[in-house]
Amino acid sequence: MTAEPLLTGRGVVKSYGQIPALRGVSVDVAEGEIVAVTGPSGCGKSTLLHCLAGILTPDAGEVSYRGERIERRSEAERSLLRRSEFGVLFQFGQLVPELTIAENVALPLMLGGTGRRQAHTAALTWLDRLGVAHLADDLPGAVSGGEQQRTALARALVTEPRVLFADEPTGALDTLAGEQVLDHLLRVTQDQGTAVIIVTHDARVAAYAAREFALRDGEHDPSGVGIGSVRRGRRARGEVATEARAR
Amino acid sequence: MKPGALLRLALAGSRTDTLRVVLTAVSAALAMLAILAAATVVAIPELGSSPDDAAAWNVQYTVAYLREPGLRPGVTVALVLLVIPALVLAAQCGRLGAPARDRRLASIRLAGATPRQTMTLVAVETGVASALGALIALGTYLLGRRLLHNPGPDGRLVLPTDVLPPWWVLALLTASLPLLATGIAVVALRRVSVGPFGVVRRQRAESPRIWPGLLVMPGIAVIAVLEPISAYADNRDVALPAAVFLGLVATGALMTVIGVVFGTGWISHRAGQTLARYARRAPAMLAGRRLMADPWAGSRAFAVVLTCVAFGAAAAGVKAAFAANFAVEDEANRLTAEANGEEFVPRTDLDFYYNAFDLINVAVAVAALIAAGGLLVTIAEGIVSRRRTYAHLSASGVPRSVLRRATMWQALAPVVPASVVAAVAGAALPRALFGSSVTGGGYDSVPEVTLSVPIPFGDLAMLSGGAVVVVAAVVMVSLLFLRPSTHPSELRTG
Ligand SMILES: Nc1ncnc2c1ncn2[C@@H]1O[C@H](COP(=O)(O)OP(=O)(O)OP(=O)(O)O)[C@@H](O)[C@H]1O
Numbered sequence: 001m002t003a004e005p006l007l008t009g010r011g012v013v014k015s016y017g018q019i020p021a022l023r024g025v026s027v028d029v030a031e032g033e034i035v036a037v038t039g040p041s042g043c044g045k046s047t048l049l050h051c052l053a054g055i056l057t058p059d060a061g062e063v064s065y066r067g068e069r070i071e072r073r074s075e076a077e078r079s080l081l082r083r084s085e086f087g088v089l090f091q092f093g094q095l096v097p098e099l100t101i102a103e104n105v106a107l108p109l110m111l112g113g114t115g116r117r118q119a120h121t122a123a124l125t126w127l128d129r130l131g132v133a134h135l136a137d138d139l140p141g142a143v144s145g146g147e148q149q150r151t152a153l154a155r156a157l158v159t160e161p162r163v164l165f166a167d168e169p170t171g172a173l174d175t176l177a178g179e180q181v182l183d184h185l186l187r188v189t190q191d192q193g194t195a196v197i198i199v200t201h202d203a204r205v206a207a208y209a210a211r212e213f214a215l216r217d218g219e220h221d222p223s224g225v226g227i228g229s230v231r232r233g234r235r236a237r238g239e240v241a242t243e244a245r246a247r
Numbered sequence: 248m249k250p251g252a253l254l255r256l257a258l259a260g261s262r263t264d265t266l267r268v269v270l271t272a273v274s275a276a277l278a279m280l281a282i283l284a285a286a287t288v289v290a291i292p293e294l295g296s297s298p299d300d301a302a303a304w305n306v307q308y309t310v311a312y313l314r315e316p317g318l319r320p321g322v323t324v325a326l327v328l329l330v331i332p333a334l335v336l337a338a339q340c341g342r343l344g345a346p347a348r349d350r351r352l353a354s355i356r357l358a359g360a361t362p363r364q365t366m367t368l369v370a371v372e373t374g375v376a377s378a379l380g381a382l383i384a385l386g387t388y389l390l391g392r393r394l395l396h397n398p399g400p401d402g403r404l405v406l407p408t409d410v411l412p413p414w415w416v417l418a419l420l421t422a423s424l425p426l427l428a429t430g431i432a433v434v435a436l437r438r439v440s441v442g443p444f445g446v447v448r449r450q451r452a453e454s455p456r457i458w459p460g461l462l463v464m465p466g467i468a469v470i471a472v473l474e475p476i477s478a479y480a481d482n483r484d485v486a487l488p489a490a491v492f493l494g495l496v497a498t499g500a501l502m503t504v505i506g507v508v509f510g511t512g513w514i515s516h517r518a519g520q521t522l523a524r525y526a527r528r529a530p531a532m533l534a535g536r537r538l539m540a541d542p543w544a545g546s547r548a549f550a551v552v553l554t555c556v557a558f559g560a561a562a563a564g565v566k567a568a569f570a571a572n573f574a575v576e577d578e579a580n581r582l583t584a585e586a587n588g589e590e591f592v593p594r595t596d597l598d599f600y601y602n603a604f605d606l607i608n609v610a611v612a613v614a615a616l617i618a619a620g621g622l623l624v625t626i627a628e629g630i631v632s633r634r635r636t637y638a639h640l641s642a643s644g645v646p647r648s649v650l651r652r653a654t655m656w657q658a659l660a661p662v663v664p665a666s667v668v669a670a671v672a673g674a675a676l677p678r679a680l681f682g683s684s685v686t687g688g689g690y691d692s693v694p695e696v697t698l699s700v701p702i703p704f705g706d707l708a709m710l711s712g713g714a715v716v717v718v719a720a721v722v723m724v725s726l727l728f729l730r731p732s733t734h735p736s737e738l739r740t741g
């Protein structure tokens with residue numbers, strides 16, 4: 001871990017009406033690091049992710065990116081930050097159904113002011129990297145769930161963000177498709193040196209991560225036995241990745 | 248699924264569902280009030296001919312439109328015209344929040360809601376809601392005619408509160424209106440398909456053909472041959488029955504309007520293709536792709552607005568033809584007076600005729616307003632049913648302004664050309680009927696005068712410009728739904 005973390009949360013508190021979702025959570029993410037956020041359903045994983053990504057504003061506490069506070073910035077500034085420095089990946093349903101696969105990936109670049117032709121070329125490069133270039137002209141509804149997620153991953157990474165936020169990105173996929181998406185995710189983010197914060201229920205997914213951050217009832221649970229630790233040991237020996245490819 | 252279970256499911260809904268039922272009932276009530284007003288005007292008794300061979304006036308009314316038998320049919324037509332947009336509004340309200348209900352049906356999976364069951368549900372719901380609306384309107388009408396019945400000091404009335412249509416007419420209207428609304432709702436629903444995850448597209452919609460739009464041409468042609476036909480009949484001394492003449496006018500006008508509406512599907516698709524191909528920025532690209540994906544959504548929603556434009560344009564054309572006729576007469580009289588060394592007095596009773604056109608313009612404006620209500624429901628529904636995608640886009644940093652602009656592009660790209668087409672087609676009808684010039688005089692010592700009928704460009708520009716402004720205003724209002732639809736709580740998958 002480098003001296004100054006890329007992204008930090010300090011005592012982040014967030015409630016929905018009377019329901020407390022986060023009760024003061026602190027977390028550091030270093031440049032290029034992969035952190036798995038785990039915990040039982042309803043413990044506040046998604047809420048933490050949204051607070052760190054500047055999608056939600058916490059009720060109390062601080063969120064800093066590159067040493068600068070972001071949680072009190074205007075929606076417009078946070079939106080700009082999200083489309084330039086961050087990438088987000090959800091479980092499903094994030095592609096625009098009417099745009100082609102390539103246009104979906106080109107969209108963030110066009111929003112950043114890149115010309116359409118150039119954005120299209122860059123989109124094709126990314127689709128190729130994720131093995132779905134042959135689907136470039138199809139609509140999202142016409143391709144498989146795994147292919148949709150790979151497209152969504154391409155869209156999240158096409159702007160070359162420094163942090164990728166992924167909320168159960170394989171939650172709606174079968175095992176094989178899920179492994180493929182994760183393989184791609186890890187390979188590409190490691191190539192780019194992108195930090196990854198990935199929310200998951202799944203031990204297999206947690207096993208890919210370098211570090212596990214367990215939550216329980218809206219609080220960090222340092223004693224939380226890492227659900228991915230067993231697998232992580234195996235992955236260190238290169239077993240999980242080969243297993244995924246063998247399938 | 249048993250009808251009982253279906254009905255319970257239909258009613259066990261959220262606030263949106265309640266709102267949908269209420270709005271459906273309100274628009275059905277609006278339609279019912281318009282048709283009751285029309286029936287009341289029809290019920291005003293004809294007093295027969297007066298000594299000077301003119302139909303006698305119903306002098307108990309203060310307003311000329313009610314007093315003069317010659318003007319009442321125009322009033323009736325204007326009122327009946329209002330029924331159409333109100334009924335379409337009732338049918339469009341049936342879509343409000345419907346995706347949520349469809350999802351509920353799908354998720355409860357009482358054997359899963361098949362499209363047919365969804366259809367039945369919509370039919371039952373619209374039927375019940377509009378029957379309720381019709382009954383409320385009938386009550387309001389019966390109560391209102393008592394409350395509003397206050398003769399002035401001279402015993403005269405502003406409204407025809409002294410006549411009541413026969414009871415069987417009232418019963419027939421109350422029964423048939425919900426049936427009509429249900430029919431329209433079912434037809435409007437045919438092509439919509441919503442999966443458990445919201446709007447899903449597997450393939451591009453088939454691109455609409457241009458030929459249904461070309462129906463405008465034979466529509467105008469039917470009207471254009473009327474003049475030669477009646478001239479031919481005159482020459483042969485056969486009287487062309489008025490019913491045939493009016494039937495042909497109605498057929499031509501209907502074909503033209505249907506052509507405009509279907510043509511809008513084609514225009515939408517074309518506009519979408521052009522945007523999708525040449526757009527350099529994201530909003531136009533999004534709008535273009537959406538128009539291509541469902542070109543009919545737009546034309547369905549805009550149909551009534553465009554019909555209003557076509558109708559207003561036709562009225563403007565008729566007015567221009569009338570004005571030219573009067574001008575020719577005046578000019579012939581002026582020349583005659585000049586030749587005889589007399590003083591020429593121009594006609595002064597023209598305002599009377601022009602007032603009739605004002606009445607039609609008011610009806611068109613009211614119809615357009617009601618249509619705008621339907622459009623609002625459709626556009627807002629389009630935003631709300633995409634809220635998951637919108638929330639995801641917003642979370643990944645797509646500014647709301649981009650989504651706003653995309654919605655605006657999507658509405659205006661087809662409406663701008665379509666409203667021009669509607670205005671041109673509408674104005675072409677009276678031109679086909681009356682020709683582009685009028686000739687008068689030419690008898691006895693009166694010289695023959697020919698004047699060309701001016702194309703009412705000003706009126707046409709007002710109409711199509713007005714349509715564009717109305718649509719833009721509706722989009723702005725519907726964009727109020729964008730903020731809640733991009734809220735992070737929509738990101739929750741549970
Ligand atoms: N918009 C909301 N309104 C009300 N309560 C909410 C909202 N979003 C989350 N909550 C509540 O806050 C708590 C934390 O929710 P969160 O979605 O962060 O949990 P999670 O760990 O991501 O759960 P899951 O694994 O099921 O996705 C839960 O109790 C949830 O019910």
Ligand SMILES: [Mg+2]
Pocket residue numbers: 045046047167
């Ligand atoms: Mg979650």
